[in-house]
Every structure is written in C-alpha cells, then in structure tokens.
Amino acid sequence: MGAPRTAPILVASNRGPVSYGLGEDGSLTAKRGGGGLVSGLSAIGSDSGAVWVCAALGEGDREAARRAGTSHLNPGDTGGQQVRMLDIAPDVFAAAYNGIANSVLWFIHHLLYQTPVEPVFDAEFAEQWAAYETYNAAFADALAQEAVAEAVVLVQDYHLALVPAMLRERRPDLRIGHFSHTPWAPPDYYRLLPDQVAADVLRGILGGDRAAFLTERWATAFADCCAAVLGAEIVRDGDGDGGEEGSGAATAVRFEGRETRLGVHGLGADAGFLRERSRQADVDERLTSLRAQIGPGRKSIVRVDRTELSKNIVRGLLAYRRLLETRPEWRERVVHVAFAYPSRQDLAVYRDYTERVRRIAEEINAEYGTEGWTPVALHVKDDFARSLAAYRLADVALVNPIRDGMNLVAKEVPVVSERGCALVLSREAGAYAELGEDALVVNPYDVEATAQALHEALRMSDGERADRTKRLAAAATALPPQAWFLAQLEAL
Ligand code: G6P
Numbered sequence: 001m002g003a004p005r006t007a008p009i010l011v012a013s014n015r016g017p018v019s020y021g022l023g024e025d026g027s028l029t030a031k032r033g034g035g036g037l038v039s040g041l042s043a044i045g046s047d048s049g050a051v052w053v054c055a056a057l058g059e060g061d062r063e064a065a066r067r068a069g070t071s072h073l074n075p076g077d078t079g080g081q082q083v084r085m086l087d088i089a090p091d092v093f094a095a096a097y098n099g100i101a102n103s104v105l106w107f108i109h110h111l112l113y114q115t116p117v118e119p120v121f122d123a124e125f126a127e128q129w130a131a132y133e134t135y136n137a138a139f140a141d142a143l144a145q146e147a148v149a150e151a152v153v154l155v156q157d158y159h160l161a162l163v164p165a166m167l168r169e170r171r172p173d174l175r176i177g178h179f180s181h182t183p184w185a186p187p188d189y190y191r192l193l194p195d196q197v198a199a200d201v202l203r204g205i206l207g208g209d210r211a212a213f214l215t216e217r218w219a220t221a222f223a224d225c226c227a228a229v230l231g232a233e234i235v236r237d238g239d240g241d242g243g244e245e246g247s248g249a250a251t252a253v254r255f256e257g258r259e260t261r262l263g264v265h266g267l268g269a270d271a272g273f274l275r276e277r278s279r280q281a282d283v284d285e286r287l288t289s290l291r292a293q294i295g296p297g298r299k300s301i302v303r304v305d306r307t308e309l310s311k312n313i314v315r316g317l318l319a320y321r322r323l324l325e326t327r328p329e330w331r332e333r334v335v336h337v338a339f340a341y342p343s344r345q346d347l348a349v350y351r352d353y354t355e356r357v358r359r360i361a362e363e364i365n366a367e368y369g370t371e372g373w374t375p376v377a378l379h380v381k382d383d384f385a386r387s388l389a390a391y392r393l394a395d396v397a398l399v400n401p402i403r404d405g406m407n408l409v410a411k412e413v414p415v416v417s418e419r420g421c422a423l424v425l426s427r428e429a430g431a432y433a434e435l436g437e438d439a440l441v442v443n444p445y446d447v448e449a450t451a452q453a454l455h456e457a458l459r460m461s462d463g464e465r466a467d468r469t470k471r472l473a474a475a476a477t478a479l480p481p482q483a484w485f486l487a488q489l490e491a492l
Contacts, residue, residue: 005146005148006051007051009151009489011044011050011051012053012155012163013037013159014160015054015055015057016083017033017054018030018031018032018083019058019060020058020061021060022060028060036405036408040408040481043484044081046078047080049082051146053139054085055088056085056088062087073085086139091131095127095132096132096134099125099132102347103349104119105159108185108190109184111189113192132162136160136161139155140167141170143171144167151175152174152175152176152489153175154489155176155179156178157180157182160178162201162204164177164204164205165203166204168207177211177488178211179488180211180218180222183430184225185221185225187224187227202232205222205260206232206255209261209492210492211260212263212491213265217430217433218405219250219262219264220250223262226255230255232254234253236249236250236251237250267406268479268480269412269477269480272480274416275415275416278389278416283388286388290386290393295335298332298333298334298335298373299458300335300337300390300393300394301335301398302339302393303338303398304390304391305339306340306341307340308344308350309402310403312401312426312444313340313357314356315444315447315450316398317338318360319451319454320454321363324368324375326451327451327455331375332370335377336364336375338357338377340378340379342380354380391412391417392418394421395421395465396421396422396423397421397423399423399424399429400424400450402426403429404426404429404431406431407430410429410476411431411476414473414476415473415476415477419462420462420468422456422468423435424439424442424450424454424457425439426444427441427442427443434475434476434478439472440453441453
C-alpha cells in the first residue's frame with residue numbers, strides 16, 4: 001500500500017491550500033486556506049509537479065482525507081495542485097497543534113508568555129509533546145513515501161520542526177529545507193523550554209540541509225540558540241580558510257559532523273494578483289459600503305489581522321482612544337476600521353482576547369461616539385474582498401504587532417492603496433527590515449508613541465503620503481511569492 005514515489009518537489013505544512021466544509025448531507029465544499037504561509041506557498045503552481053502534504057484540520061478536512069486515502073485530493077478542489085491531506089487521529093492532532101505548536105512554540109517565538117505564571121511544563125505537556133512527535137512522524141512517513149529519489153522537500157514552520165531530521169533518517173537521499181514563517185526567539189527566552197525539548201526542536205531543523213527565515217534577525221536568533229543550547233559551531237560571513245573567525249552574519253550551523261546552511265528569503269506581496277483581484281466587482285461593492293460607513297470627508301485608519309495575541313490589537317485600540325483623548329480635533333473626523341478575524345478559537349486565551357478586543361471597541365464607541373459618528377468599525381467576519389476594499393481607501397494602515405515573522409498586510413496595503421496610505425509599523429515586525437525607512441515606526445508596547453504616530457500619519461500631506469507609498473510598494477514587492485519559492489528551491 002501507499003502512494004507511489006512520484007514527486008520531485010514536496011512541500012509540507014500543517015495548514016494546506018484548501019479546507020473543507022462538511023454539509024449535513026455529507027457533501028464537501030472546498031475553500032481556500034487562510035494565513036500568510038498559504039498565501040506565499042500558493043505560488044508553487046500546479047504545473048511544477050510538486051506535491052503538497054498537509055494535515056486535515058477540521059471535520060470536513062478529515063472526511064475529504066479519508067475519502068482520498070493515500071491518494072491526492074480532487075484537483076478540482078485545489079486549483080490543480082497535487083495535495084495529500086493527512087488524516088491524523090483527532091486527539092494527536094489537537095495535542096500537537098493546539099497544545100504544542102500554538103500554545104508553546106508560537107508563544108516562545110512571539111515572546112507571549114506572562115512568565116510569573118506561564119508556561120507550566122507538567123505531565124500534560126509531556127503527553128502533548130509525545131503527540132507532537134507522533135504528528136511530525138506522520139508527515140515524515142508520508143513525505144518519504146511520496147518523494148522520488150533525490151527529491152527536494154520544503155518543510156514549513158514550527159508545527160513541523162522535527163520533520164527534517166526524521167525524514168533524513170528515512171530517506172538520506174533527499175534534499176531537505178525548513179522554512180520558519182515566524183520570528184525565532186532569542187536564546188534567553190528560548191531556554192524557557194524544557195532542556196530536552198529545546199534541544200530536540202533545534203536538532204530536528206538541523207536534520208535538514210538548509211534552515212531559512214523571513215529576516216536576518218530571525219536567522220541570527222536561530223543560530224544563537226543552536227550555539228547556546230547545543231554548543232553548535234556557527235559559521236559566519238568572512239570566516240577564513242585559515243580558521244580565523246568572521247564577524248558577519250551567520251551563514252551555517254555545524255553540529256555532529258553535519259552542516260546546515262542558513263538562508264533568508266523575505267516573502268513579498270504578489271502585486272499582479274493583488275492589483276487584479278482588488279479591482280473586481282465584489283471589492284467595488286464593499287468599497288461603496290465601507291465609504292458609506294466611514295462617512296463623507298472623514299479619514300480612515302485601517303487594520304487587518306487574525307485576532308491574534310501577537311498582533312497587539314488591544315494596544316492598537318488603546319492608542320486610537322488616546323489619540324481621540326489628546327487630539328480632540330480628530331473627533332468626528334476619523335474612523336478606525338478594524339478587521340479582526342477569528343483565529344484559533346479552540347484556545348481559551350484566543351477566545352478571551354477576541355472578547356477583550358470587542359469590549360474595548362465598544363467602550364471607545366460609547367465614550368466618544370455621537371449620533372452621526374461611530375469611532376471604531378470592528379468587523380470580525382473574515383472577508384478577503386472587504387480587506388482589499390479597505391486597503392484601497394485607507395489613509396493610514398496600523399500594523400503594530402508585538403512580534404511578527406513578516407506581516408504581509410504591511411506589504412499588501414501600499415500595493416493596493418489608491419491615493420497613498422501612511423503606514424504605522426512596529427519595529428518588531430519582520431517587514432520593518434524592508435519597510436522601516438518609509439513607515440512611521442513604533443515600539444509596539446508604547447501606546448503613547450503609537451497614538452502620536454497615528455496623529456502624524458493622519459496629518460501627512462498628500463504628496464508625501466503618495467511618495468512614501470510608491471517606495472513602500474517597490475520594497476514590498478521585491479521578492480514576490482513565486483520568486484520567493486524558486487529561490488528556496490534553487491538554494492537547495
Ligand atoms: C501564521 C503561521 C502559519 C499559520 C497561520 C494561520 O502565519 O506562521 O503557519 O498557518 O499563522 O494560523 P492557523 O493556526 O490558522 O493555521
């Protein structure tokens with residue numbers, strides 16, 4: 001049994017390009033998967049011969065995966081892409097995805113723990129960790145089955161940190177890369193993890209030929225963790241043949257007789273797709289209704305996020321409240337259009353956070369709203385067309401994450417914007433490395449400074465806004481998804 005070995009290129013990620021809804025009559029409806037990872041990887045193209053291995057996330061997915069067995073999903077559902085969806089036992093999946101990936105590894109890399117009380121590494125954690133190993137092994141098995149001799153395998157993100165080493169054991173002939181779509185924690189914070197787990201995650205990724213990141217900063221942090229936790233040797237730019245040490249960026253990690261090269265690929269926005277998509281009729285319709293909601297002559301501050309702790313939506317709202325408090329001239333003249341789409345609602349901290357966002361938005365509206373003006377327009381229903389409409393009309397975009405691997409919203413807004421849009425950007429977003437010069441840069445924890453940046457953004461002259469937007473758009477599209485993907489293949 002098992003799929004034949006046919007794939008010259010394989011991609012593996014937890015979330016795949018498609019997710020399924022299950023009707024009461026047992027019918028399945030396919031929908032495009034969400035999030036930055038899927039947007040980037042969708043550029044693979046169906047004619048590359050690549051096979052994408054992903055996990056079944058919900059009931060609909062599980063049903064589709066069961067029906068397909070070890071075959072690929074119906075290409076009609078996936079835009080022609082060959083997709084193998086793994087039906088992993090629900091309890092194993094929940095422990096690996098909710099327990100380890102999204103509650104532990106995500107929290108570590110985004111520095112989200114409130115450390116006097118969190119994290120707690122107890123017996124439940126140990127069980128979840130065992131499930132994470134099982135779940136990673138299921139991916140390694142499927143990839144080993146699908147890959148032709150010497151195939152290239154691109155493993156994605158913190159869900160699958162153990163896969164490179166597991167796959168090398170099963171198939172030493174393959175060329176294996178790992179790509180992190182998140183930040184990487186600095187060593188002192190990373191070492192909150194139990195020692196064995198901290199070491200296993202690094203060893204897992206070092207099992208590949210290459211480990212790649214969205215920015216230099218995250219690649220350096222990874223190398224620093226390898227040195228601090230494993231005692232691995234870091235190879236740096238400028239290291240001489242005579243053994244003298246270079247002082248430049250880390251380029252590889254040497255550990256137990258193997259070398260894993262490091263790479264940086266700053267995923268950019270897909271200008272062609274965005275410009276085309278944002279001019280379609282459904283976006284026009286939403287533009288009209290958003291304009292009506294904002295009201296004539298008013299400016300808009302737009303944000304678009306998953307309702308995610310690392311996105312810092314609450315401090316964004318507090319900064320807006322502070323703006324209205326300290327700069328009364330903006331009252332009735334601006335609307336904060338906040339799209340906060342539900343995410344990871346199986347986790348109580350995410351549900352609580354979603355609730356806080358809703359409450360603070362209501363408080364601001366109660367405090368400052370007037371008969372003809374609602375200061376915050378909060379939308380929680382995921383709607384890509386409406387996000388694009390907001391990008392078109394935004395005067396200011398607020399992107400203030402506590403920490404973010406890249407943040408594609410910061411890159412998409414300048415591409416789609418019609419009249420130019422001022423960008424208020426956290427220095428802790430990966431996108432800061434490329435967009436920092438033309439954005440209004442903030443420390444995401446500093447509510448007061450964020451309020452001041454919003455004020456400056458609103459006041460920016462039309463000419464300056466347009467000039468900055470042009471430069472931001474050029475920087476944001478330097479490495480579009482297709483080129484980003486090809487660069488990784490070539491490097492392997
Ligand atoms: C981030 C992660 C991705 C993930 C996405 C959506 O961008 O890096 O791996 O797919 O969030 O999160 P979710 O848990 O819904 O897949």
